[in-house]
Amino acid sequence: MMKLKENFFYKKKILIYGLGKSGSACFEFLNRNNDILVFDDNFSIKNKKYSNYFFSPDRIKKINFDFIFLSPGIDINNCILSKFLKKNKIKIISELDIFYKTYPNLNKITITGTNGKSTTSKLIYEVLKYHKKDVRLVGNIGNPILKEKNIKKNTIFVIEASSYQIDYSKYFETNIALILNIAPDHLERHKTFQNYVNAKLKLIKKQKKKSIALIEKNNVLIRDILKSQKFKSKIKNVDFKEYDSFFKKIKNNYFKNLSNIKNLSFVLALSNILKLDNSKILKVVNNFKGLNYRQQIVYNKKKILIINDSKSTSFSSTVPLLQSYENIYWILGGLAKKGDKLNLNKKYFKKIKAYIYGTNKAFFLNVLKNKCRSHSSKNLKNILSKLFLDIKKNKNGKKTILFSPAAASFDQFKNFEERGRYFNQLLKKYINA
Structure with a gap:
């Protein structure tokens, strides 16, 4: 069991905005050692659990918070406290920040992209699990990262991260980043495609020298941006054609289409970095049933x-x-x-x-x-x-x-x-x- 690094989020005044899965987990995680207030645009969520912590918008606006946790589902441009949030934007943090500042030295593999995040994350999790690793599957896939217990020094976190989560993150760093692909999406929230791209690439920008980023080789958009900017991490291109010999051994129809082949190529590239056994990976792949409602x-x-x-x-x-x-x-x-x-x-x-x-x-x-x-x-x-x-x-x-x-x-x-x-x-x- 790891000892928590509590000094960063300790005796701080924190607003938790949004009480869905992430917000609820954040409340449970921080409430013991901090002065917590909560808010949600849905006032009916103010139940017994939160009744002593739920303040009105007018009262919240008068308080000087150290941090504001913003649930990924909250749109800063379209919510009750929009003006207040924009005024205090520098204080906004995400669940990824809280996790990172609490466990800065844990191994983290973070997956993002427009399509295929959940499938790729699940496949990586299954591969690592089959190799007898202590691995946790968390994030946008539906398992709040702050709910994980019994964390050890060798625990590996496989994190599915949405553009919203990354965009609101201030401190989060990952050892290995996978950016599967980028296509126009969530523009009603990000307003422009460039803003959306910037949110995704923030994952790489926060990495350090010893970190690794995997990107799709033939994605011209990502490649051009990476050429025009400086990044500290080692960037590796993933080309699905390099793994043809592995693909020919697959007997699972789930990997018949190109999108799943590309997802799998990222898993294989990651496995090479981690020096995993290809014969074990093939067993996982042939038994992989995918996720509900995803192809x-x-x-x-x-x-x-x-x-x-x-x-x-x-x-x-x-x-x-x-x-x-x-x-x-x-x-x-x-x-x-x-x-x-x-x-x-x-x-x-x-x-x-x-x-x-x-x-x-x-x-x-x-x-x-x-x-x-x-x-x-x-x-x-x-x-x-x-x-x-x-x-x-x-x-x-x-x-x-x-x-x-x-x-x-x-x-x-x-x-x-x-x-x-x-x-x-x-x-x-x-x-x-």
Whole structure:
């Protein structure tokens, strides 16, 4: 058991803004040795647990805090205390900062990127676990980093970090950084693509000389930025083509598409640095089932393959799947991302039929106009009914039903998980028939 380094966050006046998973974990972690106040835009969250700590906005604005913990879900430009936060921006910290200042010498592998973060993080975790390492999987994947217990000197933290978490971080440093890819995303929050890119690259900028950063070799955008700026860490390019011999040994269909091959190439590059056993890695890869609603194969019988990729919220995350399968019945729709564009060679549209639903269906119909056959309906239930009627009429070859919405879920669902579960429930009517 490691002894905590308590002097940095000790007897400080701290505001915790946002009481979701991260904020709640932060409260539990800091409350014993600090003067804590909490706030959330959702006043109904003020329950017995927080009743003695929850102050009104007017009272909070009069207090001089040492630090302000900002939950990654809070948009500094669109919240009740927006003006107060901007005035005190220098005091804003993240859960990653609290963790780093408490455990500065622990081994940290941090994964970020527009697409593939969770899958890559999970795969790294499984590989290290199979090598008998004391490893923890935390961060944006859903496990608050400050909730971890029984931490030892040799504990390795695999951290999935979103652009929001990195953007709010002030002190956090990681031994190894993986930037999988960067494409336009979250522009409604970051305002410009450059701001989004800067948030991601902040992960490398904070690294020291002995640290390592892995980036995609053919990502021109990242490469050009790295050339124009100075970084202390050692930067290594990851080229998936270097691992062809390993890929040929894989018997898991999950790694059929290019996006998962690229994710895996980062895992292999990291494994080379850590000097791990390739035969053990192959066993993990062949048994890897992926994560729910992330390119998840939910059915593969009777000449029908069904993929639930509800996690897809942008065109860039869907394109590799459209390139990897044949005879695709593509279900998409929801709330379109600001600035999102579909970059797909016209040759692929010949094998695609699109089934569009949701609030922004007019936008998606326009994007696909004159490119492929498209149908639309107001909701997922109706469009799935239309799709299966068409499937029955087509007796030729294997068909791929691809639920990869390329849009946010919030028009009709709480989150992508709820959307993914609902899709699976709807399927039962058709695949059990």
